Amino acid sequence: MSSNARFLSVKIQNRFEKKKEKLSIVRNKIFSQFKPDLISKSRSMILTSEIIRLKDRLDLFIEHITGKKLKYLDPSLHSILRIGYFEILYDQNIPNYAAVDSAVSLTKSILNRKASGFTNAALRNLIRTIERKTEWERQLRKDPRWYSLPIWLYEKWTDRFGKKEFYKLAKAFERAPNTYIRVDISQKGLIDIQKELAESDIKTDKFFNTFLKVKSGSGKILSTELFKTGQISIQDPAAGAVVDFLDPQPGDTVLDVCAAPGTKSLYIAEKVGDLGKVLATDFDNKRVNFGKNDLNRHNRSNIIWSLKDARKDEFPKSDKILIDAPCSGTGVLGRKPDIRWRRKLQDIKNLAKLQFQILDHMANYLHSGGILVYATCSLEPEENWNVIKDFLNLNADFQLIPGPSSLPKAWINEKGCFQTLPHVHGVDGMFSAKIKRL
8 A cells, every 4th residue: 555656645745735845855755755666656746746736626626525624634534535536527547436445445544444434425425416417616616716826826817917818827727738848959850859759659749949749658758768868858848948039059158047957058058069168057056966967868068067156156257148047936837736835925026036136146247248038937027027127227238139030929028028828828937038238
């Protein structure tokens, strides 16, 4: 039982609710403790991602069906019910009887027979409700918990986008986003890569520039020789477009700060080539080491990693700087569903202050005529345009300039900045502004 995917999911949920750590950190600790096999590990990762993504909605269902307030439930029982409700409502591969039987057995194993009776009743009542009423959940859709977002973000987004647009955005974050592959075309062309991927049962379509959209087989990507040898990387096209927005050229030296784990750094390295250089820095030693280790997979010698704090340390003067600023991550809630539950409204204000400090400091290291791109994976104006506006108001020797025409026009907003929205563009939410020192 200790290596069963559902058992692991209970333990992961319990720790996440108690500690509010990153979901990846929680999983690693649970996996280290119970040492599951690969299949159980993989299944529990999928299960916990989807449950954490939809946990407020699942809780709304549980309260509605059982009539019980969740605060009175044992944490493990609560987690088991979430698993059972998710499998019945959203997992088409799990028969209802299997979802009920496994949840009852798990409750009996972790808790006791009495609790397993409650689990049995809670799940069977859900099934009866679904079979009896075709639109039983209609009234529940009016509850803010339906959208499975913290109330501060629900209120912030409905106020900013309006209800109709908010519904579309929230729906985009209800499911895992598409997987994309970036191809290093300096080694092989897109068509050749697609053929090799197809031989590994990974089907793709061309999406944009050097990016492929994965139609099926995404779980096999990491085991391919193409990935192991650095010929392909998993990266969202919007994240790659940040690099395209900077437009590094062969032979350029680019200062890339807040760069770990280095996926954008590798893309820059491909563009500047062997005659160019990427000076990649980050303040987190573990993440810097991860970036260094990934160089072996890509066989790149034109990236130099160092440990630096972009708020205060000294850097070499550069003609091109990329600031991939630390942010709230509200543009990637689909890819990292736990972020929504770990962020607070005050974080937005704190991060905006940090982002301005980084931009204001790093601007000192840009040569006259040089280009700096400031980027986030946030949807919040406080972290995006407001940071740029405040900086430009205080620095008359810098100006906003447009990006290259190679980017899709729909990805450029009315101010000439690069901005994507998941529900509009089908990619991660990203923002970039390009400024030049006069």
